[in-house]
Amino acid sequence: MQTIIEPFRIKSVEPLRHTTREEREQYLEKAGYNLFLLKAEDILIDLLTDSGTSAMSTEQWAAMMRGDESYAGSRSFFRLKKVVQQLTGFQHVIPAHQGRAAERILFTVMCKPGMTVPNNTHFDTTRANIEFTGARAVDLPLPAAADTQARLDFKGDIDTQALERLIEGAGADLIPLVMVTVTNNSGGGQPVSMHNLEMVRDITYRLGIPFYLDACRFAENAWFIQQRERGYQDWSPRQIAQKMFSMADGCTFSAKKDAFANIGGLLCTNDDRLAEQEKNLLILTEGFPTYGGLAGRDLEAIASGLEEVLEPDYLRYRIASTGYLGRHIADHGVPIVEPPGGHAIYIDAGRMLPHIPRNQFPGQALAVELYRHAAIRSVEIGSVMFGENARHELLRLAIPRRVYTQSHIDYVVEAILEVNERKQKIRGFEIVEQPRFLRHFSARFRPIR
Numbered sequence: 001m002q003t004i005i006e007p008f009r010i011k012s013v014e015p016l017r018h019t020t021r022e023e024r025e026q027y028l029e030k031a032g033y034n035l036f037l038l039k040a041e042d043i044l045i046d047l048l049t050d051s052g053t054s055a056m057s058t059e060q061w062a063a064m065m066r067g068d069e070s071y072a073g074s075r076s077f078f079r080l081k082k083v084v085q086q087l088t089g090f091q092h093v094i095p096a097h098q099g100r101a102a103e104r105i106l107f108t109v110m111c112k113p114g115m116t117v118p119n120n121t122h123f124d125t126t127r128a129n130i131e132f133t134g135a136r137a138v139d140l141p142l143p144a145a146a147d148t149q150a151r152l153d154f155k156g157d158i159d160t161q162a163l164e165r166l167i168e169g170a171g172a173d174l175i176p177l178v179m180v181t182v183t184n185n186s187g188g189g190q191p192v193s194m195h196n197l198e199m200v201r202d203i204t205y206r207l208g209i210p211f212y213l214d215a216c217r218f219a220e221n222a223w224f225i226q227q228r229e230r231g232y233q234d235w236s237p238r239q240i241a242q243k244m245f246s247m248a249d250g251c252t253f254s255a256k257k258d259a260f261a262n263i264g265g266l267l268c269t270n271d272d273r274l275a276e277q278e279k280n281l282l283i284l285t286e287g288f289p290t291y292g293g294l295a296g297r298d299l300e301a302i303a304s305g306l307e308e309v310l311e312p313d314y315l316r317y318r319i320a321s322t323g324y325l326g327r328h329i330a331d332h333g334v335p336i337v338e339p340p341g342g343h344a345i346y347i348d349a350g351r352m353l354p355h356i357p358r359n360q361f362p363g364q365a366l367a368v369e370l371y372r373h374a375a376i377r378s379v380e381i382g383s384v385m386f387g388e389n390a391r392h393e394l395l396r397l398a399i400p401r402r403v404y405t406q407s408h409i410d411y412v413v414e415a416i417l418e419v420n421e422r423k424q425k426i427r428g429f430e431i432v433e434q435p436r437f438l439r440h441f442s443a444r445f446r447p448i449r
């Protein structure tokens with residue numbers, strides 16, 4: 001059979017509410033044209049993020065009922081630890097309430113002012129947590145990845161030549177760790193090859209620098225390796241993921257992505273001394289090391305999710321459905337970041353709306369228009385989010401895991417193509433109110449008439 005179906009059936013449903021265009025116009029005005037400030041109930045298809053928005057399985061819900069809520073030594077923790085150790089090989093498994101909490105603890109222990117942390121592309125919380133310690137966060141994407149239209153198999157790779165130059169310039173003593181984010185979220189959800197991970201492992205091993213994975217979407221990355229990298233066709237996604245983790249000395253992980261959990265994170269390492277320091281810090285703000293800010297039932301949901309996510313049927317469907325959205329809009333003239341990534345499709349709004357200058361936020365204008373037209377929520381990833389540092393003006397359509405069916409995605413395709421038909425009429429925005437930090441969450445805008 002050629003048709004790839006959702007490899008699950010639906011037992012519990014959550015009704016969606018339709019709204020009228022007039023109602024949406026009012027909601028937009030009230031929210032200052034910032035989609036973060038809309039009420040979720042006023043949205044039909046929510047593609048704001050794939051983080052914490054997954055549908056859990058019957059196994060996960062059943063496991064949650066078995067959650068052991070003991071303050072210390074919970075059975076659920078030991079189950080999670082075993083699952084994570086079997087997958088990653090890391091000795092120390094430290095739970096945290098989400099990925100950024102793991103990042104804060106890791107960087108607080110490892111970074112000092114004057115140090116530099118390289119990454120293929122830092123996620124915004126990763127960068128913020130590094131900079132908060134006084135260290136510098138440097139992105140080293142492949143130069144070829146700057147072209148949104150370039151179709152590279154592993155467009156998420158780190159530039160290893162630039163990495164070597166950076167380490168030589170700064171001195172290995174001032175590089176507390178090297179990170180690689182799989183898949184490369186801020187770089188378009190693009191995968192990183194095993195070959196690239198091997199090169200980073202070799203460089204860091206030679207220079208005695210710890211190598212960490214930001215492993216949020218490790219399973220999607222493993223699938224791309226199986227499909228695209230020579231020599232891995234006969235490997236299972238689990239074997240590939242195990243090899244990916246074996247390259248590194250530790251990882252941070254947001255369980256809100258490839259563990260299908262609604263909350264949770266992990267910090268893993270093989271370094272006993274580091275783990276001790278991390279656990280001491282964990283107790284201050286997250287909790288005892290056998291729960292780290294999570295309920296026992298959350299630990300169970302993560303453990304079950306980690307077992308499910310490497311199922312080939314799931315990964316085949318997941319990557320095919322993201323590609324389905326990407327191809328159906330790109331092949332009809334909507335410029336996307338090519339090729340489609342794992343968890344999201346990124347429309348190149350700067351290219352689609354050349355009549356809107358950067359300082360009038362083409363990505364934001366497109367996000368607003370898509371909501372106004374079809375009640376779809378997406379997110380600007382461009383000058384609103386990154387200010388002067390934005391490399392592109394993108395609109396991200398992130399796909400929650402196991403939540404929407406193909407007809408939902410067909411609806412999204414139809415809406416985007418209709419908006420594209422009359423794109424000349426879309427106008428830009430100016431900011432009328434903004435906070436000092438992370439302005440994309442709460443800035444208010446005014447349409448330019």
Ligand SMILES: Cc1ncc(COP(=O)(O)O)c(C=O)c1O
Nearest residue numbers: 051098099100123185216254256
């Ligand atoms: C690559 C990457 N790293 C880290 C994080 C932070 O994880 P969390 O949202 O659980 O704090 C995210 C979240 O989207 C991410 O995509």
